[in-house]
Amino acid sequence: MKDERGIYYYPDPADRKTRVYVMQVAEEVHFRIWRNDHPEVWDRHGWVPFTAIEQAARMYREMGRDSDPMLLYDISVAKVLLREA
Numbered sequence: 001m002k003d004e005r006g007i008y009y010y011p012d013p014a015d016r017k018t019r020v021y022v023m024q025v026a027e028e029v030h031f032r033i034w035r036n037d038h039p040e041v042w043d044r045h046g047w048v049p050f051t052a053i054e055q056a057a058r059m060y061r062e063m064g065r066d067s068d069p070m071l072l073y074d075i076s077v078a079k080v081l082l083r084e085a
Contacts, residue, residue: 005034005042007081011072022078023047029078050075 001008008019017036022029030047050073057070 002085007085008034009074009077009081011074018072020072020074020078022081024082025049029075029082031073031078033072050078 006021006023008021010016011018011020019034021032021034023032024030025047029050031050031053032042032047033045034042053069053073057068060067060069
């Protein structure tokens with residue numbers, strides 16, 4: 001899907017409040033979150049390269065945290081959306 005912010009997908013199809021936007025920067029996919037109920041998230045957090053997301057996920061696992069950032073960021077979906085755009 002696409003709107004004025006760019007190309008996006010819903011990480012949870014049942015939750016239409018959260019969108020994950022994707023864009024290609026050189027050879028890497030970058031992600032950015034937008035939440036309908038927390039629009040400040042868009043303003044506070046810029047575009048994040050997928051390699052940084054993978055690194056954060058590794059750190060979360062090493063720290064024993066329950067949350068997994070990889071659940072929001074789907075590189076396969078992002079690549080398909082960017083290819084079709």
